[in-house]
Amino acid sequence: MKGSQQSSGRRGGRWPWRGIRWLAGRLSRRRRAVVANPRTWCALVTDAEHRAAEDFGRAVRSQDIATRQLDIAIQLRVLLREMRELATAWAAVGPPELATAAGAATENLRTAWKRIVELEGAAVDAARLAVADTGRSLSPHRAYAVRARAERWQTLADLELDLALRLHGLVVEQHGLTSQWAEERHDVAESACAVEASLRAAWSQLLRHELAVISGVADSIRAARFPGTDRQ
Amino acid sequence: MAPIDESARKRAQDMEKILELARDDQQDTVALMERLDKLASELFEHALDWDSVDPEVAARVRKQAEQVHSMHKRVEKLAELEIEEASQIMSEIRRILKEARGEG
Numbered sequence: 101m102k103g104s105q106q107s108s109g110r111r112g113g114r115w116p117w118r119g120i121r122w123l124a125g126r127l128s129r130r131r132r133a134v135v136a137n138p139r140t141w142c143a144l145v146t147d148a149e150h151r152a153a154e155d156f157g158r159a160v161r162s163q164d165i166a167t168r169q170l171d172i173a174i175q176l177r178v179l180l181r182e183m184r185e186l187a188t189a190w191a192a193v194g195p196p197e198l199a200t201a202a203g204a205a206t207e208n209l210r211t212a213w214k215r216i217v218e219l220e221g222a223a224v225d226a227a228r229l230a231v232a233d234t235g236r237s238l239s240p241h242r243a244y245a246v247r248a249r250a251e252r253w254q255t256l257a258d259l260e261l262d263l264a265l266r267l268h269g270l271v272v273e274q275h276g277l278t279s280q281w282a283e284e285r286h287d288v289a290e291s292a293c294a295v296e297a298s299l300r301a302a303w304s305q306l307l308r309h310e311l312a313v314i315s316g317v318a319d320s321i322r323a324a325r326f327p328g329t330d331r332q
Numbered sequence: 333m334a335p336i337d338e339s340a341r342k343r344a345q346d347m348e349k350i351l352e353l354a355r356d357d358q359q360d361t362v363a364l365m366e367r368l369d370k371l372a373s374e375l376f377e378h379a380l381d382w383d384s385v386d387p388e389v390a391a392r393v394r395k396q397a398e399q400v401h402s403m404h405k406r407v408e409k410l411a412e413l414e415i416e417e418a419s420q421i422m423s424e425i426r427r428i429l430k431e432a433r434g435e436g
Contacts, residue, residue, distance in 0.1 A: 149385065149386070152385075153389070156389065156392075156393070159396070160396060163371075163396060163399065163400065166403065167399070167403060170403055170406055170407065170410075173410065174406065174409070174410055174413075177410055177413055177414070178413070181413065181417050184350065184417070184421075185420075188347070188424060191343050191346070192343070192428075203346075210353065210357075213357070214357070214360065217357075217360050217361070217364060218360075220364060221360075221363065221364055221367055224364070224367040224368055224371055225367065227371055228367070228370060228371050228374055231371070231374045231375060231378050232374065234378060235374075235377075235378055235381055238381050238382070238385060241381075241384065241385050242381075245384065
């Protein structure tokens with residue numbers, strides 16, 4: 101048992117420290133990547149708000165045009181129907197020249213109607229494009245929120261790293277105590293060993309959680325569409 | 333079957349072409365309805381984006397979305413008009429053909 105404890109103590113004394121240093125390094129690199137100058141961020145967000153407001157104004161104007169065109173399209177359609185009924189009536193009873201004239205007028209009305217519907221479609225598309233632009237303009241806001249979340253993750257990661265370091269110190273201390281008991285009283289050494297095992301388990305659980313937190317930071321950064329890249 | 337009146341048959345054929353055009357028009361109207369649907373759903377999602385930025389603008393965006401819905405309803409009315417028109421053209425064609433055969 102003593103041998104196995106020593107072996108585990110060696111492991112506890114070598115790779116975990118390397119792991120903690122690696123974690124600390126990752127954390128500081130992420131920190132450098134995430135924490136930008138808040139003033140720059142604020143300026144970008146304000147600029148984005150202006151841009152978004154302009155884009156939204158464009159969407160509203162296009163929609164207004166589409167509404168007016170729809171009015172015309174409906175009126176034209178009613179007129180077209182009446183003209184078609186007239187053309188049909190002339191074709192059945194009237195002189196052929198009147199039927200031809202009514203048919204031509206119907207065709208003209210239909211062309212006008214079709215053109216209006218096309219314009220209406222174009223206006224709706226323009227409104228949709230403007231809405232999409234507005235969404236893109238707003239993306240710094242999303243990025244800003246994600247950045248704030250990343251910062252909260254980092255604070256948590258810092259605290260956990262500190263706790264992991266303390267816990268690791270405790271594991272090493274407990275291991276020394278277990279070894280001492282092993283030489284004097286076997287039964288006490290066993291319970292000390294159990295304490296050490298549970299401390300070690302807590303420590304490695306904390307490390308796993310720490311890794312998850314760092315992944316959370318990384319995911320947050322990836323999720324953010326940072327200003328300057330979103331319009332590419 | 334009774335011999336068909338040529339001029340009436342010609343009229344019926346012309347109306348058949350008009351019916352085809354009416355069908356085309358209906359497709360355009362349906363395409364317009366789809367565009368409006370997309371715009372409405374984009375505005376809906378966009379309002380959610382504005383919620384966290386400026387609730388006042390979010391409310392305006394929702395108002396725009398409502399307007400698009402009302403436009404959509406009117407285009408639906410337009411489509412109903414076209415369907416009615418197409419059905420009238422069809423019954424007119426049937427009537428002319430019956431008349432031409434001396435069945436009317």
